[in-house]
Amino acid sequence: MVGLAAAAAFIPGRYGWSNVAALLMVLSNFLDHTDGELARISGKGSRFGHLYDLGSDAVVTIAVFVAIGVGIEDRPGKILDFSTLDGAVAGGAVALIFYLRMRIEEMAGKSATRQGSLAGFETEDALYLLPLITLFHGLEAMLVAASIIAPLYAVWTVVEYRRAVRRLRPLGSREVAQ
Secondary structure (H helix, E strand, C coil), X not given: CHHHHHHHHHCCCCHHHHHHHHHHHHHHHHHXXXXXXXXXXXXXXXXXXXXXXXXXXXXXXXXXXXXXXXXXXXXXXXXXXXXXXXXXXXXXXXXXXXXXXXXXXXXXXXXHHCCCEECCEEHHHHHHHHHHHHHCCCHHHXXXXXXXXXXXXXXXXXXXXXXXXXXXXXXXXXXHHC
8 A cells, every 4th residue: 555655646747746655665675565564474485475574565556657757747747758658668678577486487486586685785675766756857767777677687587487397397398398
């Protein structure tokens, strides 16, 4: 709900609302990480909960990127703008990444989808920078970058998925497929 509230706050495309939206998105991300950790620590994790978490993450991510695009496109003085399309492309690519990583996890286990990290930060932790991006009027540049980088990462994830399928396919079916 907090993530969807963040998406709604991005829609007006105004500076103040975008900053509120960014803070809500950080809160949403924090709550998302916290509930997962609490479920694991308490032994109350479930397959349904995990799938619900992934699905919710995908819906919120798509909604936020599209809402950012709508907000940018609705700004005064814009004649021709593809920001909503950029948001849909970035959000759709992220949803595809979520889906394929979930499929890889189902086939090969959680360790097969472990993300790389740098100094303890994972790729998705970049969302914590969103308030700085909105504060310094960088939302449009971030959206353009996301509409390029997310599809490229989605292509990489498709390659990883295909490798996982080939690696896990029984030897007999490999010979038949060739």
